[in-house]
Amino acid sequence: MNKKNVEFLKDQIKYTGFGEGYESQLNEKIGKELKEFQLLNRTEFGNDVVVSRLDFSRSESSDLYFFNRYELTFRPPHSQELMSQTFQIGKENNITQKEAYNLLSGRSVFKEYSKMEKDLIQDKYVTTGEKYNAWTQLNFKETDKYGNYKFQTFGDNYGFDLQQALEKLPIAELGDETTAARLLQSLQKGNLQSVNFVEDGQLQQHFLAANPRFKSVDVYDMNLNKLYLNQQQGKEQINSQAASLENKTPRPRVKKSGPTMS
Incomplete structure (x- = not known):
């Protein structure tokens, strides 16, 4: 047995x-x-039970084994239908189990990819060595010949800037550089992220998800009902409301619950 292969x-x-x-x-x-x-x-993500099948195969020319793909399945809340998708495993930048769960939940993930080009001699696509970043989501209206949902990607040229989209909302966490960076990273992983809005001098808990297709951020209440807000609030309003909140006593207490940054 090849111990290095096992490792x-x-x-x-x-x-x-x-x-x-x-x-x-x-x-x-x-x-x-x-x-x-x-x-x-x-495993479990919140109240959702997620089952994955990891597929391995042996090389035809050696004793090496390869992790080829995994199939992730779960039942969304209030649904009788199981959702399932197969994700391929490559050398790098693979979609993680949590990211796969987020994609199958209808959210988007920001990943680094390798540019590919057609090799006419080998009659296949090969990497050029160049990298690029893009948002990825599943198109639940189209499937490939294997029954998997097709991917949609939104690159830099599409014009979605998550940081700018967040700054249109009165998010208290944007007032701290470290917390703001963690928020950005969490949303890029496709997480449904809890935040506090500064509203009328009070903190109100909401949940956010990046929506690159519509160049915005989806906002939900504590019961995960989608809210349709005017996202044209500037950072000046956020800062002024945050300053007003700092001057109030006692400080408001916010119940911590739901998804957290990971």
Whole structure:
């Protein structure tokens, strides 16, 4: 058995978001010299139970095994239908389990990709070595021949700036540079993120999700009902309301609940 191969697979599983503890299962499956095998993962994101099947196969020319893909399945709230999607595994910048869950929940993820071009000699697409960033989401109205939802991407040229979109909202967390950076990173991962709005001198908890397609940020109340707000509020209003809030006593207490930054 190739121990370096097992260590490599362990790291791939870990950094794709499936955690640790798979060494014994990998050793058992690979020790049987199976052509293909699967591992199962069950986790919870909030109240949602997520089940993933990880697919592995053996090389046709060596004793090496590869982590090829995983299929993630869960049932959205208030739905009788299971949602499922297969995500391919490459050498780098793979979609993690949490990002896959966020995509299948209808949200968008910001990733770095490698530019590809057609190699006419090999008759396949190969990487050019160049990188680019883009927002990705699933198109639930179209599927490929394998039954997977097709991807939609929105690159830099599309014109969505998450930072600018956030600054149109009276978000208290934008007043602190470190917290604001964490908020930005969380939304880029596709998370549904809890924040505090400064409204009439009080803090009100809301939830946010990036919406690159419409160049905006989706806002939800504490019951996750979507709110349709006028997002033309400038940063000056945020600062003035935040300053007003600082001068008030006692400081308002906000119940902490729901999704957090991760």
